[in-house]
Amino acid sequence: MSLLELKNVYKIYGELHALDDVSLKVEKGEWVSIMGPSGSGKSTMMNIIGCMDKPTKGEVLLDGVDISKESSKNLTTIRRDKIGLIFQQFHLVNYLTAVENVMLAQYYHSIPDEKEALEALERVGLADRARHLPSQLSGGEQQRVCVARALINYPEIILADEPTGNLDEANEEIVVDLFHKLHDDGTTLIVVTHDPEVAEVAQRTLVLRSGKFSKEIVNENFTGKIRFGDNNPI
Amino acid sequence: MIKKRRMFFRMIFASLMRRRSRMIVALLSIAIGATILSGLVSIYYDVPRQMGAEFRNYGANMILTGRDGSFTNTNIAAAKGVIPSNELVGAAPYRYENVRIREKPVVAAGTDPAGVKATSPYWLINDGEWFEKSGELLVGANIADAFRLKAGDKIEVSYTPESQQAAAADNQVVEDNFREFTISGILKTGGSEEDYVYMPMSDLEELTGISDKIDLTELSVSATSDKLKDYASEIDSVVPAVNASLVKRVTASEATVLTKLQALVLLVTVVVLALTMICVATTMTAVVAERRKEIGLRKAIGASDGSIIKEFMGESMLLGLFGGIIGSVLGYVFAQQVSIHVFSSSISFRPLLVPITIIVSILVTGVSSLMPIRSATDIDPALVLKGE
DSSP: OOSEEEEEEEEEEEOOOOOEEEEEEEEEEOEEEEEOOOOHHHHHHHHHHSSSOOOSSSEEETEEEEEESSSSHHHHHHHHHHHHEEEOOOOOOTTHHHHHHHHHHHHSSSSSOOOHHHHHHHHHGGGTTOOOOGGSHHHHHHHHHHHHHHHOOOEEEEEEEEETTTOOOOHHHHHHHHHHHHTTTTOOEEEEEEEEHHHTTEEEEEEEEEEEEEEEETTTTTOOOOOOOOOOOO | OOHHHHHHHHHHHHHHHHTHHHHHHHHHHHHHHHHHHHHHHHHHHHHHHHHHHHHHHGSEEEEEESSTTOOOOOHHHHHHHHTTTTTTTEEEEEEEEEEETEEEEEEEEEEOOOHHHHHTOOEEEEOOOOSSSTTTTEEEEEHHHHHHHHTTTTTEEEEOOOHHHHHHHHOOOOOOOEEEEEEEEEESSSSSGGGGGEHHHEEEEEEETTTTTOEEEEEEEOOOOHHHHHHHHHHHHTTTTTHHHHHHOHHHHHHHHHHHHHHHHHHHHHHHHHHHHHHHHHHHHHHHTTHHHHHHHHHHHTOOOHHHHHHHOOOHHHHHHHHHHHHHHHHHHHHHHHIIIIISOOOOTTTTHHHHHHHHHHHHHHHHHHHHHHHHHSGGGGGGGGOO
């Protein structure tokens, strides 16, 4: 069973088909990039996979559960337990320190544990910046806090929305390296990006155009530990 | 659970402390509301006491008279004993006798100068000074006009003893008692008091040769009209020889003014409470509006509507707590200033008002934050994914 499976998913706003009969399978431990121009349906798809919206039609199976049928209360629980989110704008709470921002995710998930949160920051190389407020951190550092927050509860999937959109080249490299580490640890990654350089390091890249997948690019040179065959349906 | 609670407080304290400039506006509105609230309530409860003292300037509010001629000093003391000493502002006994000045009949009143000063502070000495010791006479303005008397004059006051009064009526030669007095001052009240001369009770007793005789005693009591009625009926039952009656003119107007004043203070308190609620609600609406992203993020990383409400409610209630503490301190200062400037006396500190102000402040903040906080739960978590 795939970790995530979209079966003939539609999202229709009036006349507009934001997603138009989209099917997708993502296996556990896989690293998938989704690319596409503005208005191609990337955000809609992220919202649906991230349990923040429901499709008009079709099934979305996450770990065997059809999330398209769940109440918004249940979706909150699923999102909290199974999904780690990384945002383009980092979205750190500006009055909480780096470690407190990581603990925030623990707080909603289970029990806040400062030691564990500090370890997560150490993993992203920010142990010495743990007590700093977001305003005292660079963009790259803020994004690394965001990554630490996303991975603290050991989610099934890490969903990253334009994770390098606001970063310079050096920081982009650091974040991509972190994704490599996460992938090596067996984390499933779905990365939505404009940037072909970021997209192409994934195992495969799906190109979304006008609400449909128009192309799949499999990265033959992928150097990660885990590799998948190219039998995934699009 | 402890760790979770600790994180909860860590978050709301961080929000209040690290967003100080924003929160100070909210805190200020709550603190001002709590200050005025606690100050006005202090004044509301202190007004009867303050006004009671003020009203005592308008004269006695209870009069003791005797039944069946047994109106003695002992009975008066017993009657006065019914009224708590801290409420008894003053007591003045009066005894009236017909005397003569320059062979013309005049009514002289024997009394206790200090007692009169307390019961009738409105008595004005036009010329000279208050009578204090034996041999001093206070002369009503009308008498002074008629006899062309002024302060410092020495005059002789004569009295025809009862035994000689029949002889006096027959125009026979009688032996009057007489005594020389120095006029200490001329009394101006605008009332019938100007038709009398006043002397210390002991002088009148000496002049007449009759002691322990009193016609009436005026009492000035600092109490509400209901309490006064209770005291009057208690005196009637405890000391049957004494009849206590209230000076309706004074007590009724006192009660009316008090009711109106208290109603006014209450109305202002309610208005202030309503304004505080509107102010806090507006501030919280602004707080929620500027934190839409943060709320969206919290929901995106798994916060339930309940926990969003709990966190924001926790913040606003903590603000209410701080505002209440500041308000109860400043409220006392405010009430004290009002009391000193309006009533010229200090206000008594009411310890119970501190927890009440704090609780009311927390509740008002909580209730007025309810609507904006509920609207926070409607914020879409997808907001944070749109890269805005």
